[in-house]
Amino acid sequence: MVFTPPPFEVPASEIGQVFGLAYDDGKREETTAIVPNLYAAATSLHGLQIVTEDEDEDGRPERQRRGEAGARFMDGQFGEKNGGGPGSIWKIDGITGAVTLFANIDTNSGPGIGNIAFDRSHRQFFASDLDSGLIHRIDIDGNLIDTFDHGVDGKPARGLDPLADDGAVMDIQGAAFDAEEPKSWGYTQEERRVHGLAMHGGRLYYAVGEEAEIWSVGIARDGTFAGDPRWELTVEAEEDLPVTDIAFDTRGFMYLAQRGEVENRYDYSSFADSGEASVLRYWRESPDDPETESIWVPAPQEYAVGFPEPYRQGAGGIDLQYGYDAEGFFNRDACAATLVKTGDRLRDNPALEDQLIEGGPLAVHGVQLTRSTLVRPKNEPPFGSWFADYDGFFEDPEVKGHVGDVEVWRPCEGRAGYYEPIPYPGDIPIPGWPPGFPPPNDLPPCIELETAAYFCTPAGLEADLYIHDRAGIGGDSLSAKSLTPGVGVSPSKQTVPSLATPFTLGINGHIPGETVDLGLCFYKQSDAEAGGYFPCCKVTLPLETPLESCAP
Structure with missing residues (x-):
């Protein structure tokens, strides 16, 4: 048993009942010190309490179990005195302790939020809505941007029929509401009800239903939902x-x-x-x-x-x-x-x-x-x-x-985590023509690197390269070799469905921070399969590796 000092507390009278928690990255405009803020999301997982006006003149509202006309949420349920509601997310400043309303999903009728997660790469949040089943994307200032609907857009990725929200809402003034019966609380259907969330490896992982499944959806370079939902496991x-x-x-x-x-x-x-x-x-x-x-x-x-x-x-x-x-x-x-x-x-x-x-x-x-x-x-x-x-x-x-x-x-601090994105350490490199291959009329190389990102994996460092087909050859394939002694890259050849998908290269034998020269050939797979000579855009790419080590 560990006896801890008295904690900093925020009472329910200020923010109501909360479940989901998340820290931001601690970056602040006014200081270089890294001090995170904590975010807390409204919930019905700690029960729902409703009241009506004081009838017996004892100075307290009358607590009710069943819905009836004039009912409202009890003070301390959702922080309503400070502008909160069942879709509220609160921000607790890590320096001052000040509590403010960060975001509000005002379409949530009472079930609240399942959980929240912070995306460090794009400085944004995600929140699972137990009322609608939507996952909301929220910017660092608390503005709701857009949503992802697992029932409609996720389930079909596994060959399942889409399932839209049934439109049920919580009505605490209706006779059907029973504070002791969660089935009357307006939760979305179980098959589309999202609870836990976590960002990992450029994807948002989320848990669905009571017979729980874990799914994920990619987060694109601009922070939007990539539209590639994937069942992970049951x-x-x-x-x-x-x-x-x-x-x-x-x-x-x-x-x-x-x-x-x-x-x-x-x-x-x-x-x-x-x-x-x-x-x-x-x-x-x-x-x-x-x-x-x-x-x-x-x-x-x-x-x-x-x-x-x-x-x-x-x-x-x-x-x-x-x-x-x-x-x-x-x-x-x-x-x-x-x-x-x-x-x-x-x-x-x-x-x-x-x-x-x-x-x-x-x-x-x-x-x-x-x-x-x-x-x-x-x-x-x-x-x-x-x-x-x-x-x-x-x-x-x-x-x-x-x-x-x-x-x-x-x-x-120290070694990067597996599958967590590592930003490219410097300016995106510009490909050059191969040695001994002078460009005609000083033309720029036939491809350019739009962006690059790294990941640590159990096998070592991996690089995601996003290629722009400057010459318009319609390429979808890349062959790669290392021009730096002692450094290897793999695979030697790969094909992607479209250039919205990166080419992924494993890099080994390098020293963290070393620049690795790659010899690349960008081509069209159908041309290669036809046999004989085929167009190939050859460039040399100086790739700066991150300082982070991927060693176990």
């Missing part, structure tokens, strides 16, 4: 529950946190079922198994969360933070070595009380910290974990679902 867990949070570590592992079904007890004791939600870890098949549909392993690893058996006390929040050294200090060389999970009744197991009581209170609702290597059956029960309570109150063993998401600020 979650294999003991119970079918929504995945409310997603996280990735620097090695490309994907972590998923389930949350129990919504339970809104009138006595405030429970906002979610507890004891069945798993925390899972997936990784990519290497090499990809052609016999499996997914590029991810079919069976995930699982973590023991909490001491009550079967060790599935998760509350739906997950993130990673630095590891620790032998003296208990952060190890900044271990960027994502510790898994942080939210949960209920984390130390409450009567059968183990004699062992647990020496370490502190039992009724802990908060976070569990575990080395990411301790997957089940290791650490089962989780005596190798640390625990911290959210509110420092330990006399509430029966409450459930009061804890929500967790977010950790970790700048992660």
